[in-house]
Amino acid sequence: MAIKLHGTVGSPATFRAFAALYEKDLDVDFIPVKLGVNENKSPQFLARNPFGQVPVFEHGDLQLFESRAITKYVAEAYADKGTSLLLSRDPRKSAIQTVWMEVESQKFDPATSKLTWELFFKPLFGMTTDEAVVAEFEKKLEPVLDVYEKRLTECKYLGGDSFSLADLHHLPNTNILIGTKVKSQFDARPHVSAWASDILSRPAWAKVTSMLPK
Numbered sequence: 526m527a528i529k530l531h532g533t534v535g536s537p538a539t540f541r542a543f544a545a546l547y548e549k550d551l552d553v554d555f556i557p558v559k560l561g562v563n564e565n566k567s568p569q570f571l572a573r574n575p576f577g578q579v580p581v582f583e584h585g586d587l588q589l590f591e592s593r594a595i596t597k598y599v600a601e602a603y604a605d606k607g608t609s610l611l612l613s614r615d616p617r618k619s620a621i622q623t624v625w626m627e628v629e630s631q632k633f634d635p636a637t638s639k640l641t642w643e644l645f646f647k648p649l650f651g652m653t654t655d656e657a658v659v660a661e662f663e664k665k666l667e668p669v670l671d672v673y674e675k676r677l678t679e680c681k682y683l684g685g686d687s688f689s690l691a692d693l694h695h696l697p698n699t700n701i702l703i704g705t706k707v708k709s710q711f712d713a714r715p716h717v718s719a720w721a722s723d724i725l726s727r728p729a730w731a732k733v734t735s736m737l738p739k
């Protein structure tokens with residue numbers, strides 16, 4: 526029974542799911558969804574995700590949407606395969622990893638998704654970047670990265686001493702932003718900068734980004 530991922534090359538949420546699947550060395554049947562022609566709003570796609578967004582994961586009769594729910598399922602279902610993406614079964618250690626997964630989705634993602642949209646996707650689609658929005662969200666990202674800098678002086682990765690979902694969830698937006706002027710915010714914080722280089726150089730992530738057109 527093949528694992529299927531419905532998604533779009535370059536979509537941060539699709540790439541987040543792929544990162545977990547590739548860390549686990551899983552074979553994936555990729556089913557491309559064309560966002561540009563609203564394939565994601567077709568009745569067939571809405572039956573898979575009523576919010577009409579990629580990615581959607583399918584394995585037999587299990588169907589999931591929300592990239593972070595997909596990565597968590599993959600980490601748990603394939604716990605003994607590939608990279609261990611869950612730091613511990615101990616509730617206390619596991620809770621600390623969860624804290625940093627929540628920080629990513631509640632603090633890092635809202636600021637960085639706005640910035641990736643303004644600085645990367647809008648120019649890609651021939652739209653004009655709104656510099657006022659960029660300035661506003663760069664300001665919001667700064668205190669988040671300050672907290673990361675402190676955290677990363679205490680341990681090598683956000684969730685603890687090894688790479689986990691808490692780091693993996695950051696990959697798509699970090700990968701885009703280090704190709705923009707926001708890179709300077711990463712560079713200004715030595716531990717954040719080293720952490721970003723480390724997680725972006727993982728072979729599984731290189732396999733994900735190799736899907737991008739050259």
Ligand SMILES: N[C@@H](CCC(=O)N[C@@H](CS)C(=O)NCC(=O)O)C(=O)O
Binds near residue numbers: 538539577578590593
């Ligand atoms: N929270 C969702 C976000 C999914 C999402 O924003 N997907 C985007 C592509 S990265 C999408 O499908 N956009 C098309 C749309 O919203 O109509 C997740 O993590 O899966």
